[in-house]
Amino acid sequence: MTTPAPSSFDVRPLEREDRDQALDVVWRAFGWGYRQDSVDDVFAGRSIEADRTLVAVDASSDVVGTASAYSLRMTMPGGDLQPVAGVWMVTVAPTHRRRGVMTAMMRRQLADLAAGGEAVAALWATEAGVYGRYGYGIASWRQPIEVDLSRAAFTPHARDLAARSPARLHLMSPDDALPHLTAIHDGILGARPGTLARDADRWQFLLGGGDGRPPAEVVVAIGPDGPTGYAAYRVREGKPGLVPTGVVAVQEVSATDPATHAQLWRYLLDLDLLSTLVCESRPVPDPLAHLLVDHRRMHARLDEALWVRVVDVERALGARAFAAPVDLVLDVTDDVVPANAGRWHVVVAEAGGTAVVRRTDARPDLSLDVGDLGAAHLGATPLHVLALAGRVVEHTSGAVAAASAAWSWSPTAHTAEIF
Numbered sequence: 001m002t003t004p005a006p007s008s009f010d011v012r013p014l015e016r017e018d019r020d021q022a023l024d025v026v027w028r029a030f031g032w033g034y035r036q037d038s039v040d041d042v043f044a045g046r047s048i049e050a051d052r053t054l055v056a057v058d059a060s061s062d063v064v065g066t067a068s069a070y071s072l073r074m075t076m077p078g079g080d081l082q083p084v085a086g087v088w089m090v091t092v093a094p095t096h097r098r099r100g101v102m103t104a105m106m107r108r109q110l111a112d113l114a115a116g117g118e119a120v121a122a123l124w125a126t127e128a129g130v131y132g133r134y135g136y137g138i139a140s141w142r143q144p145i146e147v148d149l150s151r152a153a154f155t156p157h158a159r160d161l162a163a164r165s166p167a168r169l170h171l172m173s174p175d176d177a178l179p180h181l182t183a184i185h186d187g188i189l190g191a192r193p194g195t196l197a198r199d200a201d202r203w204q205f206l207l208g209g210g211d212g213r214p215p216a217e218v219v220v221a222i223g224p225d226g227p228t229g230y231a232a233y234r235v236r237e238g239k240p241g242l243v244p245t246g247v248v249a250v251q252e253v254s255a256t257d258p259a260t261h262a263q264l265w266r267y268l269l270d271l272d273l274l275s276t277l278v279c280e281s282r283p284v285p286d287p288l289a290h291l292l293v294d295h296r297r298m299h300a301r302l303d304e305a306l307w308v309r310v311v312d313v314e315r316a317l318g319a320r321a322f323a324a325p326v327d328l329v330l331d332v333t334d335d336v337v338p339a340n341a342g343r344w345h346v347v348v349a350e351a352g353g354t355a356v357v358r359r360t361d362a363r364p365d366l367s368l369d370v371g372d373l374g375a376a377h378l379g380a381t382p383l384h385v386l387a388l389a390g391r392v393v394e395h396t397s398g399a400v401a402a403a404s405a406a407w408s409w410s411p412t413a414h415t416a417e418i419f
């Protein structure tokens, strides 16, 4: 691959003959080394949507960049499942970085979405400093946790709660567990913004092996009326020695009632020959902290989770619920999707309703960037906090408080899987 002159590249949809080179760019960009899996296996195993994948090609027609999107369905505030473009696979060959290849792909992807795709895009970012410039904002938060298993006793209340669960725990293979997991997940899907609908491929991505990790262990709680929860986890064996050093890495704990939730956590915290429990994405705040006597042994760090991009202001605000009525004029800046820029009259008639959004020339009550609308979209990043950071500017007294109350949502958004 030769190094081209700056800007001598083109962004276009992936073609079949690009796939090999495109995957090599991805593998090298993420530092995964030499790719051994075949193109067909990778495209099938990771559910890459070829028709939603862009490539950047240089003057020699070599692929030097990739950007793709999953067709996700995500729970919005209020409980409705909405289509969301799950942006991922944004990579640029190390030989072609810092000359605008990613910027060209991000602009093209957003232009395509604005021309008739999803009203909202979302992504997990590898680096925090990259996506704000394209109008993404931090819309949800997560806690990676690390629990010292030698100090993970439950409070008396939590012990009683776990003991009261009528469910019995069954260890199952991912395949056998899948019908139960699907039933539980589909049952709780609408409860929390940020939750993703899962098809068989997505379950496989979460629970299957590959990329050096074993398939997940799955424990399913089944009560008199059927399954009430599950935990998926992987055990990493410790070093041989007198003191246990193994780690249980929890993928997810999901339960339909507090007793099953406590029961599953007790199970995980009591696994033998291990010293530490870790989980990459726990909700903020985390109910687990309230089950433990010494919650300080649950070391938690606040981290960003999903970045959200409002691609179409009118459609996006019409497809989520608001926690309070509101009647405001927003002045929105958007440097990438011009159709969003300008003044919008947003009216929510009642708590729990969606917004009617219309163009207006009226004097604005608030000014904000489309990235701030994205940050607030799942209800977990309060607009009053963005106002304190100087990002949202109030022109009418009380407008920030009113908007913040309307846009916020409980329970707080959470997405368990990093896609």
Ligand SMILES: CC(=O)SCCNC(=O)CCNC(=O)[C@H](O)C(C)(C)COP(=O)(O)OP(=O)(O)OC[C@H]1O[C@@H](n2cnc3c(N)ncnc32)[C@H](O)[C@@H]1OP(=O)(O)O
Pocket: 029, 030, 087, 088, 089, 090, 091, 092, 093, 096, 097, 098, 099, 100, 101, 102, 103, 104, 123, 124, 125, 126, 127, 129, 130, 133
């Ligand atoms: C949703 C996802 O897929 S997350 C995965 C993101 N991909 C990776 O982390 C793989 C490894 N990294 C890469 O492949 C590349 O470095 C990329 C994709 C992050 C950036 O690609 P590039 O083509 O170099 O970006 P580009 O030249 O368009 O730069 C755009 C801007 O982002 C900035 N930028 C680029 N990379 C970074 C970074 N890692 N950290 C902070 N800023 C960055 C550039 O300085 C530039 O700023 P400017 O607009 O103010 O000039």
